[in-house]
Amino acid sequence: MNEVLNTNSVVVGVDVHKFNHMAYAMDCFGQEKGLLSFSNLKLPEFNSFLYSLGGKENTIVALEDTNGYGIKIVESLVTEGFKIRYVPGILTERDRKQSIHRDKSDLFDAKRVGKVILTKYEETLPARENIATLKERMLSTELDLLLTERKDLVSSKTILKNQLHALVHQLLGDNYMFDFKKGFTKRKIPVYQKLIKEKQKTGELKNNPLTRSILRRLERLDLVHDQILSIDKEVLKVSSNKKVIEALRQSIIGCGQTTAATIISQIMTINRFSSSAKLAKYAGIAPTQKSSGRKTKLKTSPFGNRILNRAMHTIALYQISKKETEGRIYFERKVSEGKTKLWALRCLKRQMINKVFNVLKHAN
Numbered sequence: 001m002n003e004v005l006n007t008n009s010v011v012v013g014v015d016v017h018k019f020n021h022m023a024y025a026m027d028c029f030g031q032e033k034g035l036l037s038f039s040n041l042k043l044p045e046f047n048s049f050l051y052s053l054g055g056k057e058n059t060i061v062a063l064e065d066t067n068g069y070g071i072k073i074v075e076s077l078v079t080e081g082f083k084i085r086y087v088p089g090i091l092t093e094r095d096r097k098q099s100i101h102r103d104k105s106d107l108f109d110a111k112r113v114g115k116v117i118l119t120k121y122e123e124t125l126p127a128r129e130n131i132a133t134l135k136e137r138m139l140s141t142e143l144d145l146l147l148t149e150r151k152d153l154v155s156s157k158t159i160l161k162n163q164l165h166a167l168v169h170q171l172l173g174d175n176y177m178f179d180f181k182k183g184f185t186k187r188k189i190p191v192y193q194k195l196i197k198e199k200q201k202t203g204e205l206k207n208n209p210l211t212r213s214i215l216r217r218l219e220r221l222d223l224v225h226d227q228i229l230s231i232d233k234e235v236l237k238v239s240s241n242k243k244v245i246e247a248l249r250q251s252i253i254g255c256g257q258t259t260a261a262t263i264i265s266q267i268m269t270i271n272r273f274s275s276s277a278k279l280a281k282y283a284g285i286a287p288t289q290k291s292s293g294r295k296t297k298l299k300t301s302p303f304g305n306r307i308l309n310r311a312m313h314t315i316a317l318y319q320i321s322k323k324e325t326e327g328r329i330y331f332e333r334k335v336s337e338g339k340t341k342l343w344a345l346r347c348l349k350r351q352m353i354n355k356v357f358n359v360l361k362h363a364n
Helices: 040-051 071-080 089-098 106-119 134-172 174-178 189-201 209-239 243-251 257-267 276-282 306-321 326-336 341-363
Strands: 010-015 020-027 032-039 059-064 083-086 288-292 295-299
Touching: 010 106, 020 040, 020 106, 032 040, 032 106, 040 071, 059 071, 059 106, 071 083, 089 106, 134 174, 134 209, 134 257, 189 209, 209 257, 243 257, 243 341, 257 306, 276 341, 306 326, 306 341, 326 341
Parallel strands: 010 059, 059 083
Antiparallel strands: 010 020, 020 032, 288 295
């Protein structure tokens, strides 16, 4: 769906909040055409407001979505067939800081969201919900929810393990590793619980508060292990027999079930990107250019979708670790050309994102 600004365009900037939203409509010259304050319970009223502004083909709704509060609005707009663009929050923040009037309110923020479309259209993002099919949206949303929860659980697991190492060291001293050889794995947790309970009953450790704290953390860690395993099974169930996920797994060495699911959850539909270069830019893999006069430098981009970037990083590292893979051969060739290992890794990630693009294009 192509969105082109013209003299008939109407831009509606929406400042999104948890309970109440503010919409500000303007024409192509930035002149006010109407405003509306509404909630998620009054989305039909918002749709009626949009229809009153003119035809859907000339109306662009701009959203500065925060923490998913705009999901209900997007669902309603997609159902009605309105065109949506996402405005990165940094653009409206820059506009406010550079303005003579730095007032901040829902009305001013909605107005700034709309004006970003008029002045920096090329820096805004077309809503993937406008481009993807219903099946693609449902698959991406479900996988994203599961993998986000899994990521939080893995972080909790790491925190608990680090705390347990510190507490057990306090309890048993420098030689604690003799009894805790295998780390705090799922299989070893019952063994360690039994060991701590035995030490709790006798000697200096009797009624020691450290033992109770350790046992509570072991119990929580056991629960976290179970929940991660449960999510992995659900991810497998959701992604099994999905053409795009199977295509990634079979075509790219090092792309397992979770990594393939992560890629699909972030891309949603490959139809959002007209070329592999645009996908690389979206993932933050394409370098940023710093040039002046005759000097041209390429620097690593700190921007882009970092979750997708991390997935490509995982694939690249796996390929480097295995002998005689195409990735390993490519990486060694880049190093032999004089590139650093880190820059050669970045080059390999670019090759991998190109392959992801080609695989998904042919899988559709």
